[in-house]
Amino acid sequence: MVSFLYGKLLCVQQRALLCKCLILKKGDFLFSEIWYDIKSHLIYKEYPMKQLLEKLTTLAAYTAAVCTIVILLVTSININCFNKGFYKTEYASLETAQSLGMTEKDLNKATDALLDYLQDRRDNIDVTVAVKGTETKAFNARESSHMVDVRNLYRFAMVLRNVAIILLVLSLVYMAVRLKSGMLTIFSINYMKTAILAAVFFAMLAGWAYVDFDAFWTTFHKLAFRNDLWLLNPATDLMINLFPAQFFSSMVFRIVGMFATGFIGLFVFCYLFLRHQLHKLHGELHHD
Numbered sequence: 626m627v628s629f630l631y632g633k634l635l636c637v638q639q640r641a642l643l644c645k646c647l648i649l650k651k652g653d654f655l656f657s658e659i660w661y662d663i664k665s666h667l668i669y670k671e672y673p674m675k676q677l678l679e680k681l682t683t684l685a686a687y688t689a690a691v692c693t694i695v696i697l698l699v700t701s702i703n704i705n706c707f708n709k710g711f712y713k714t715e716y717a718s719l720e721t722a723q724s725l726g727m728t729e730k731d732l733n734k735a736t737d738a739l740l741d742y743l744q745d746r747r748d749n750i751d752v753t754v755a756v757k758g759t760e761t762k763a764f765n766a767r768e769s770s771h772m773v774d775v776r777n778l779y780r781f782a783m784v785l786r787n788v789a790i791i792l793l794v795l796s797l798v799y800m801a802v803r804l805k806s807g808m809l810t811i812f813s814i815n816y817m818k819t820a821i822l823a824a825v826f827f828a829m830l831a832g833w834a835y836v837d838f839d840a841f842w843t844t845f846h847k848l849a850f851r852n853d854l855w856l857l858n859p860a861t862d863l864m865i866n867l868f869p870a871q872f873f874s875s876m877v878f879r880i881v882g883m884f885a886t887g888f889i890g891l892f893v894f895c896y897l898f899l900r901h902q903l904h905k906l907h908g909e910l911h912h913d
Contacts, residue, residue: 682803686815689796692789693816694823694888699786701884705876707744712736715872725866726757735763735867742772743779756863768864771854778849810902813895820892827888831881838874 705711713733716722722732731754738752750772754763764772800808834841846855857865 678803682800682811683815685796685799685803686811687819689793689800689812690816690819692793692796693891694819695789696786696793697887697891698884699782699789701880701887702782703786705880705883707740709733709736709740711876711879715875719869719871721867725863727754731755732867735863738763739772739864743776745776763863765862767854768857768862771857771864774850774852774854809898813899817892817895817899820888824888827881827884834874834877834881838877839870842870842873842877 716729716732721727722729725732727735735752735754738747738750741747742750750764750769752763753760755761797808797812800811804811830841859865
């Protein structure tokens with residue numbers, strides 16, 4: 626029976642990978658994996674090139690899984706950070722314009738300058754607004770210097786996402802050529818394994834942020850920046866008043882929510898796909 630199962634799985638996956646699968650037991654799936662280690666058989670002793678190709682395929686599958694998670698995370702950050710509707714909603718909720726003595730028009734003008742600067746749509750954040758009836762530059766030299774660091778961090782995130790997209794495409798193309806119809810099966814298995822580990826890590830971060838957001842946010846800044854320009858003074862710096870801890874807390878949890886939706890949604894899709902494939906295989910085994 627084991628050798629027959631081998632033949633079925635190797636046929637489906639183009640004799641390409643270790644046969645890793647969930648098995649049926651009384652109609653349900655066990656969440657433990659059954660590893661049929663082909664490397665211990667003569668097939669690899671006779672064909673050492675196959676062993677190398679197996680390792681490359683496994684590497685491609687894990688690379689695709691990790692890159693998918695990176696793309697989901699960075700995309701969630703990008704969408705939410707530049708959602709101007711969110712800024713307006715938060716400003717209204719926190720009564721930012723009233724507390725600063727600014728009009729909503731000037732408040733949005735200052736915000737647009739910051740967001741456009743981050744996206745390389747302008748060269749600086751020099752903008753004049755009225756604060757408590759006095760015309761003044763919205764942001765001082767320290768705030769401008771900090772925004773240089775923030776833009777560099779944003780650029781790095783975009784480069785990281787673009788590299789992840791390229792690696793994802795290359796990995797999927799390699800698996801498609803190597804495995805053909807087995808590509809989605811192997812991707813699903815490796816995505817689920819990677820996602821479980823990633824979920825533990827992200828859950829710990831989310832729990833930390835929920836329990837003590839100030840400590841979480843401070844640690845993030847210490848890791849992300851090599852200077853203390855992010856330490857702004859509410860008495861002299863407008864930026865810290867525009868974006869207090871409550872604002873960033875809402876932003877972070879919006880990002881978490883969007884990321885979790887895509888992350889979990891893809892996990893469920895992979896699970897259902899594998900369930901369907903194994904039901905299909907189970908039927909073939911009974912038929913034969």
